[in-house]
Amino acid sequence: MTWKSKKQSVVARSSAEAEFRAMAQEICELLWLKIILEDLKLRWDKPMKLYCDNKFAISIAHNPVQHDRTKHIEVYRHFIKEKLDSGLICTPICFYS
Amino acid sequence: MMGTIFTSTVSEALSNRKWKQAMDVEIEVLNKNNTWELVTLLTGKKPVGCKWVYTIKYRADGTIERYKARLVAKGFTQTYGLDYLETFAPIAKMNTVRVILSLATNHDWDLQQFDVKNAFLHGELEEEIYMDLPPGYDGQVAVGTVCKLKKALYGLKQSPRAWFGRFTKVMINLGYKQSQEDHTLFIKHSVSGGVTILLVYVDDIIVTEDDKEDQIILSQCLATNFEIKTLGRLKYFLGIEVAHSKKGIFISQQKHITNLLKETRKTACKPVSTPVDPNIKLGSAEEDNAVNKEMYQRLMGRLIYLTHTRPDIAFAVSLVSQFMHQPREAHLQATLRIVRYLKRTPGRGILFKRNKSVALEAYTDADYAGSIVDRRSTTGYCAFLGGN
Numbered sequence: 276m277t278w279k280s281k282k283q284s285v286v287a288r289s290s291a292e293a294e295f296r297a298m299a300q301e302i303c304e305l306l307w308l309k310i311i312l313e314d315l316k317l318r319w320d321k322p323m324k325l326y327c328d329n330k331f332a333i334s335i336a337h338n339p340v341q342h343d344r345t346k347h348i349e350v351y352r353h354f355i356k357e358k359l360d361s362g363l364i365c366t367p368i369c370f371y372s
Numbered sequence: 373m374m375g376t377i378f379t380s381t382v383s384e385a386l387s388n389r390k391w392k393q394a395m396d397v398e399i400e401v402l403n404k405n406n407t408w409e410l411v412t413l414l415t416g417k418k419p420v421g422c423k424w425v426y427t428i429k430y431r432a433d434g435t436i437e438r439y440k441a442r443l444v445a446k447g448f449t450q451t452y453g454l455d456y457l458e459t460f461a462p463i464a465k466m467n468t469v470r471v472i473l474s475l476a477t478n479h480d481w482d483l484q485q486f487d488v489k490n491a492f493l494h495g496e497l498e499e500e501i502y503m504d505l506p507p508g509y510d511g512q513v514a515v516g517t518v519c520k521l522k523k524a525l526y527g528l529k530q531s532p533r534a535w536f537g538r539f540t541k542v543m544i545n546l547g548y549k550q551s552q553e554d555h556t557l558f559i560k561h562s563v564s565g566g567v568t569i570l571l572v573y574v575d576d577i578i579v580t581e582d583d584k585e586d587q588i589i590l591s592q593c594l595a596t597n598f599e600i601k602t603l604g605r606l607k608y609f610l611g612i613e614v615a616h617s618k619k620g621i622f623i624s625q626q627k628h629i630t631n632l633l634k635e636t637r638k639t640a641c642k643p644v645s646t647p648v649d650p651n652i653k654l655g656s657a658e659e660d661n662a663v664n665k666e667m668y669q670r671l672m673g674r675l676i677y678l679t680h681t682r683p684d685i686a687f688a689v690s691l692v693s694q695f696m697h698q699p700r701e702a703h704l705q706a707t708l709r710i711v712r713y714l715k716r717t718p719g720r721g722i723l724f725k726r727n728k729s730v731a732l733e734a735y736t737d738a739d740y741a742g743s744i745v746d747r748r749s750t751t752g753y754c755a756f757l758g759g760n
Contacts, residue, residue: 276474276722277467278754280687282694283738286748290740293749297738301753305734308755311471311553312730315569316561323732 277304292348294329298336298366299351301325302358309363322365333366378426382507385441391426394441399509402443405493408503408519419502419518420455421446422527443506444527455501461532464556464573466680469609470623470722472557472571474760476580477620477724483606484579484587489599491575495524495534532574539572542597546590562586578606612681613721624721625681629714632674636711643716644709647688652706654691655744660700668699671707678714681721683754685710690750694743727759 279300287293305323312319327333335345336355345352358364385391402408413419422445429437450456476483488494501521505513524531540550543558548570551557558570566583568590577594581587594600606614615622633639675689688710695703736753743750 276470276724276755276757276760278683278686278752280690280750280752282690282743283749283751286746287738287740290738290749293738293740293751294736296749297736297751297753300751301734301736301755304753304755305732307467307553308471308732308757311468311551311557312732312757314549314551314553314557314559315475315567317475317730319730319732321731323734326733326735328737 277308279304288347289331289344291329291331291335292345294327294332295336295348295351295355298325298327298332299354302355302364305364306358322362325364325366327366336366376428376430378428380426382424385424385426386508390439391441394426394439395424395508398441398443399506401490402493402525405490405523407493407523407525408521410513410517411502411520412514412516413502413518417502419504420449420528421504422506422525424507442526445503445521445525447527447529447531450501450529456499456529459529459533461536461574462555464571465554468554468557468571469578471757472569472578472580473614473621473623474724474757475569475730477726477760478728478730478758479582480726481580481582482584482587483614483621484591485603485606485609486577486579486591486594487601487603488575488577488594489601491598492524492526492531492535494598495531495536495538497521497524497528497530497534499530501528535574536572542594543570546593560586573610576609578609611677620723620725622721622723623681624719625678626718626721628674628678629718632678632711633715633718635674636671636708638708638711638715641712641715644712645716647685647710647713648691648706649709652702653744654695654702654706656695656698657700657702660702663699663701663704665696665699668704668707669696672696675707675710682714683722684717684720685713687750687752688713694745722760724760729758731759732757 283293283296287296302325309319335352336359339345339352339356359366380391385395422443425442425444427440427442429440431437475481503519503521505517505519524534544550548558548560551559556572560568562583566581566586568579568581568583568586571578579587579590591600591602605616608614611628612623612625613627672693675685676693679686679689692703692707692710732755734753734755738749738751740749741747
């Protein structure tokens, strides 16, 4: 229902970082959708499913260990972690085959 | 309905009965609407000019529907800070339109469409603006008389904002709540738990509700405040065709694609099955010949508009539009490949199914260092609401 394809504004140093930015942007979109639905008094209390095909990106989203390879994407990491912890989203693993 | 602009001087038009009639109609509307009052111009004030725009409106079958004359102000002569300040007016996001369509399908709500006639004339002006007398109607008054505008007029810088402000005021008076996520969305919850949703795109309005009564009240209220044309069930909105069926609602832009094929002279081209050639990595292609920039940019604009119902070309369009500032032959070829892909699949669009759910799901992906120009990655995502 909503979609986007956009070139990122900075160079990613790993594929996980690229995926990570994509996740953060999608979460913003989902938050917007959720608020619109709440305005219409349509509540959805279960976590929203966010599918991502990069296992590393999902792992660091769940367990943000302070790692030198993830330090530069700190803001995104904490943003995603916060939404995961509050039960707003969940990340079932799905792989492209 | 199509229209062609007809160039003519005022004296020529006045000698033609049809144009004279159309101009009289417009002047009558303006007078009835209390658009201006005649005053003597004070020294130091400068009036804006105005002119007539003549349009012939055609029906779908090519016959002439009517002659239309529109008085427009020469807004380009207005000075910022003196004649106008704020000019921003919001329009509906396409995402919101799709959210509404998805909800309407899932809940079996009725979708109605309205059109406001002479929308901009309803806007109330906050600034003090003087305008010259309309050409052809300046005979009977003393020299030095000008129109002091009370309402907005087509062509003024602040007209869209004035119209949207007026519309918002009316809707809030009717008990509607303006959504903070999209300011063009108005919502009203009734006591019985029903809901009426209204979305406005300049002068086009979409209404959906689960309460038949509320909708009748709404259309009556709108009709008392503005002049409303009821277009019935949502069929054609902003160039998007909306088809209703047992399965749900289907939106597509087939007409837009046909026009695009005609414009690029690709009506008889060989179709291809994918929008991008997977073997070619598009770079800045500096050794290639430069192509017409204006043409390329116009093509981009049309393709970007198409992505509203075609997520399948979203990536391809975002790829070729990265070279808009300096298009080369290779980029044009890639763009024309998208057009050839569209030729193969002109009828595709988005189907909103009745799934009876409001689950939110999202899929994301990114290509790592996909751009060969600067090695940046590309984000891709899509969200599904209730399976749509």
